[in-house]
Amino acid sequence: MDHAHSATNTADSPTGDPSDAPSDTPARPRTPGARVAARRDLAVRAAVARGLVDDGARPVAALLDVATVRESAAALRTAFAAVAADGQDVLHTFAVKAAALVPVLRLLSDCGVGAEVASPGELALARAAGVSPAHTVLDSPAKTGAELAEALALGIALNADNPEELRRLDALRPSPGARLGLRVNPQLGAGAIDAMSTATATSKFGVALRDEGARDWVVRAYRDRPWLTRLHCHVGSQGMPLEAMAAGVRATYELAEEINTAVGHRRIDTLDIGGGLPVDFTSDETSPTFDTYARLLARTVPGLFSGRYALVTEFGRSLLARAGTVLARVEYAKSAGGRPVAVTHAGAQVAVRTVFAPEAWPLRVRAYDGRGRPKDAPPVRQDVAGPCCFAGDLVARDRELPLLAAGDHVGLLDTGAYYFSNPFGYNSLPRPGVYGFTCGDGEATGGAEGADGVRFLSVREPQTLDDIVAESGGGRPDALLD
Ligand SMILES: *Cc1c(COP(=O)(O)O)cnc(C)c1O
Numbered sequence: 180m181d182h183a184h185s186a187t188n189t190a191d192s193p194t195g196d197p198s199d200a201p202s203d204t205p206a207r208p209r210t211p212g213a214r215v216a217a218r219r220d221l222a223v224r225a226a227v228a229r230g231l232v233d234d235g236a237r238p239v240a241a242l243l244d245v246a247t248v249r250e251s252a253a254a255l256r257t258a259f260a261a262v263a264a265d266g267q268d269v270l271h272t273f274a275v276k277a278a279a280l281v282p283v284l285r286l287l288s289d290c291g292v293g294a295e296v297a298s299p300g301e302l303a304l305a306r307a308a309g310v311s312p313a314h315t316v317l318d319s320p321a322k323t324g325a326e327l328a329e330a331l332a333l334g335i336a337l338n339a340d341n342p343e344e345l346r347r348l349d350a351l352r353p354s355p356g357a358r359l360g361l362r363v364n365p366q367l368g369a370g371a372i373d374a375m376s377t378a379t380a381t382s383k384f385g386v387a388l389r390d391e392g393a394r395d396w397v398v399r400a401y402r403d404r405p406w407l408t409r410l411h412c413h414v415g416s417q418g419m420p421l422e423a424m425a426a427g428v429r430a431t432y433e434l435a436e437e438i439n440t441a442v443g444h445r446r447i448d449t450l451d452i453g454g455g456l457p458v459d460f461t462s463d464e465t466s467p468t469f470d471t472y473a474r475l476l477a478r479t480v481p482g483l484f485s486g487r488y489a490l491v492t493e494f495g496r497s498l499l500a501r502a503g504t505v506l507a508r509v510e511y512a513k514s515a516g517g518r519p520v521a522v523t524h525a526g527a528q529v530a531v532r533t534v535f536a537p538e539a540w541p542l543r544v545r546a547y548d549g550r551g552r553p554k555d556a557p558p559v560r561q562d563v564a565g566p567c568c569f570a571g572d573l574v575a576r577d578r579e580l581p582l583l584a585a586g587d588h589v590g591l592l593d594t595g596a597y598y599f600s601n602p603f604g605y606n607s608l609p610r611p612g613v614y615g616f617t618c619g620d621g622e623a624t625g626g627a628e629g630a631d632g633v634r635f636l637s638v639r640e641p642q643t644l645d646d647i648v649a650e651s652g653g654g655r656p657d658a659l660l661d
Pocket of ligand 1: 274276277295318413415416417453454455456493494495496497
C-alpha cells in the first residue's frame with residue numbers, strides 16, 4: 180500500500196464532542212482539523228446536490244473552504260505577532276504560484292496577507308486582486324529588464340537573485356527609497372524532496388554564500404549600493420525539516436548583522452524569510468503550525484524579533500493546502516490483474532505532482548457515494564486513476580478505501596495549493612471550475628445558500644470546449660496550409 184495512508188473514511192471522520200452540545204443536536208467537532216473535515220463533507224454533498232459536479236460536462240470541480248483560508252491567515256498573523264517586538268513591522272505575503280486565482284488573492288488581502296509574485300503574470304493577478312504595491316514582493320530568478328523597470332516604477336519590493344541582476348538594477352539607478360534586496364542561499368543542503376530544495380550547494384536560487392569569495396562579494400555589494408536595504412532567503416518548501424528552515428533564517432540574520440557592521444550603519448532594515456512551512460498530507464490536523472515555527476524562530480534567531488528589522492514572510496502551501504478539495508466523479512470501476520481500479524475524472528490535469536512524483540506527493544483520497552455522502556464500507560485495496568491517456572495517471576495506488584463504484588465520487592484532500600490552481604494541459608482536458616464555499620449555521624440567509632447552509636461562490640468557471648478550441652489555435656485552422 181502506498182505511503183501508509185489509512186482509508187480516510189474511517190481514520191479521519193469528524194468526531195463529535197458530547198461535552199459541549201445537547202444530545203439531540205449534532206455535536207460540534209472537537210478539533211480544528213475535524214471542523215475542517217466536517218465542513219468539507221458538507222460542501223461535497225452540497226456540490227453534488229447542486230450539480231457542480233455531474234455526469235455530463237462537469238465531472239470534476241474544486242472546492243475551497245473560505246473559513247479555512249481565513250483561519251490559516253489569522254493563525255499566521257497571530258503566530259508572528261506573539262513573538263514580534265512591539266511595533267515591529269511584519270508583512271505576510273502569499274506565494275501566488277500556490278493558488279494563482281484573483282479572488283483567492285483578494286480574500287487573502289482582505290485577511291491582511293499580501294502577494295509574493297514571481298512572473299509578470301503573477302504580478303498582473305496580484306494587481307487585479309487589488310494587492311497594493313506596498314504589500315507585494317517580486318522574486319524570480321529570471322526577471323527581465325522590463326520587469327525590473329516596471330517593479331521600480333510601481334514601487335514594488337523586489338529581491339535580486341544574482342550579480343548580473345544587481346548590475347541591471349545599477350543601470351536603472353534606483354532611489355534610496357526603493358525596497359530592494361538580494362536573495363542568498365545559505366547552502367544548508369537538501370530536504371526530503373530534491374525538487375523542492377532551494378538551499379543545496381548548487382541550487383539555482385540566490386547567491387551561494389559558501390562559495391569562495393561570495394560572502395565578501397555580498398558585503399561589498401551592499402557597501403556600494405545605498406539602495407540595497409533588504410536580505411532574502413527561502414531555503415525550501417515541502418520536505419525541509421523545520422530546524423533547517425530556522426537555520427537558514429539564522430544564517431540570513433547573521434549575514435545582515437555582518438553587513439550592517441561592515442557598512443557602519445543599519446543599511447539592511449528588512450529581512451525576508453521566505454515561506455516553506457511543510458503540510459502534513461496524512462492528517463486533517465495541522466502540524467507543524469505557524470505557531471510552532473514562529474516560536475522555533477524566536478528561540479533559534481532571537482534577534483529576528485528584537486524589532487531592529489522589519490520582516491517579510493512568503494508562505495504558500497501552508498496557507499492554502501488544507502482549504503482545498505478536488506471532487507471528481509468515478510466514471511467506471513474495473514479490475515486489472517486482480518486489483519480494483521476506479522477510473523475517475525481527477526488525474527494529472529489537476530494533480531500533476533502526485534501523478535508524476537507519487538512518492539513525494541501522496542494525497543489522501545476520500546470516498547463519497549453518488550450523492551456525495553462519505554462511503555462507509557470495509558476498506559479494499561484499489562487504484563484510483565485519472566482520465567488521462569497514460570498508464571501512470573493514478574492519484575493513489577493499492578490504497579485501502581471503501582470499494583469505489585461507477586457514479587461514486589472521490590475527494591482529493593488538502594489540494595488547495597499547487598493542485599487545481601496549477602493545472603497541467605493534457606488530452607485537452609478542461610480546467611475545472613473552482614468554487615469557494617461557506618457553511619452557514621443552518622439558517623438560510625438567501626442568496627445561493629441552500630437548506631444545508633452551504634453557499635458556493637464561483638472563483639473560476641470551468642473551461643468550456645470552445646475555450647479549449649480557441650486557445651489551441653481554433654481561430655486559425657488554415658495557419659499551416661501555406
Ligand atoms: C515557492 C516559494 C515560496 C512559497 O513556498 P511554500 O512552500 O509554498 O510556502 C516562497 N518564496 C519563494 C521565493 C518561493 O519560490
